[in-house]
Amino acid sequence: MTSDSATADAKRLHPIRASGTLALILLFTFIGAFIAFAFALAEGEDWTLISVLGAGAALMFLLWLRENHMAMSAANAVRPSRTEMRALRMMPVQVVLVLLYVVAVQVSVNYAPGLSGFVKGALQSLPIGLLAGWLVAFVYIIIESDEMVRRMQTIATAMGAGATLVAATGWGLVAMHAGLPDFASVFLFPAFAVFYTLASVWVTRRFA
């Protein structure tokens, strides 16, 4: 099969397709926005925005899953390496954990106060356990990747964490002098998700 006919076959097999990178960027951006607004509105009753962002995050996740399935099942598909398979298996786990984290926060804020004792404590501490699970999956992907991908992810993590620290500290300095509201620490995780995604794009273009 020539290269041109292989490309034509690939286009015929999946005519509507987002690039893998674009799908991943949209996914993480929606998740970041979803978490941020979920916290901002946790004590309010405005479920419309949370529902729209949550639905957007779920749709982006399905788009990413569809993109990967089409890429792997196309006639001209390259079989992913063992390290890539490990990362591909853990990414849906990460997304599910994040979505469960937001649900758990909503439950703990809206329903746990009505409970008491061990159940109340367990519900209100559940969100951080889910976030810790996300972190374990994140570190697993980095450790199990091949050396170049691991290097790229480490650089992106350092850039994302650095940007998050600079943004949070910068806002803290502004808030301190201008009397504006502080940057709540619960927003650090969604901020890191967005900065890490942007850093990943830059690092991928730098090395690939």
Next chain:
Amino acid sequence: MNNHLKTLRAERGWSQAHLADLLDVSRQTIISIENGKYDPSLPLAFRIARVFEKPIEAIFDEEDAA
């Protein structure tokens, strides 16, 4: 660092995916090495030399000093 990976791979009629499979790395890594955007670690360089049955110096060159 310069390398002759692309030439050696073409001589054997191997695709990037096949070479990545032999070395247990991603195809992205092979692409980046061939384009000179990434220098492999020593263990990977040894694996590459073993796969091509050549010494490391025959595959990788230090860049000329300016």
